[in-house]
Amino acid sequence: MTLRERIQSDITTAMRSGDALRRDTLRMAESAIYIAEKRDRRTYDDDEVAAVLAREVKTRRESVEAFRGGGREDLAAKEEAEISILAGYLPEQLSEAEIGGLVGEAIAATGAAGPRDMGKVMGWLAQRTRGRADGRLVSQVVSRELAATAAAAGASEPG
Numbered sequence: 001m002t003l004r005e006r007i008q009s010d011i012t013t014a015m016r017s018g019d020a021l022r023r024d025t026l027r028m029a030e031s032a033i034y035i036a037e038k039r040d041r042r043t044y045d046d047d048e049v050a051a052v053l054a055r056e057v058k059t060r061r062e063s064v065e066a067f068r069g070g071g072r073e074d075l076a077a078k079e080e081a082e083i084s085i086l087a088g089y090l091p092e093q094l095s096e097a098e099i100g101g102l103v104g105e106a107i108a109a110t111g112a113a114g115p116r117d118m119g120k121v122m123g124w125l126a127q128r129t130r131g132r133a134d135g136r137l138v139s140q141v142v143s144r145e146l147a148a149t150a151a152a153a154g155a156s157e158p159g
Helices: 005-016 020-040 046-069 073-087 096-110 113-127 134-158
Strands: none
Touching: 005 020, 005 046, 020 046, 020 073, 046 073, 096 113, 096 134, 113 134
């Protein structure tokens, strides 16, 4: 069963059980997938469907921050509930330690020496973390590791 078929099946199940939040969230996800497929004029595979779902989760995380900033805890809670529903269809998320390990590999593979090499490292990591890690977290770990690498290189230079 593909990811898209699973979503469609779960919409039906949610309709039968009367779970309006789950039904509406999954319908919205199905709609986002449909729109993306129409734009690209092809049917998406599971990885591409997961990427669409990851974008939807990211949008909701941004909305949670905005709602909390505006004092709308009720709307923030609804968005968080939608995030938890969509997260059930995404691959297991990488921990910060796992991301750190991949960043170490990326720095070694690209020969990155400092913060100016962030683009090279992020490019190397993109395929390996897509849909499995929040880009903002990956970026923070890369920045921290590149700064440490540059500091270590600076300390080892004769001065």
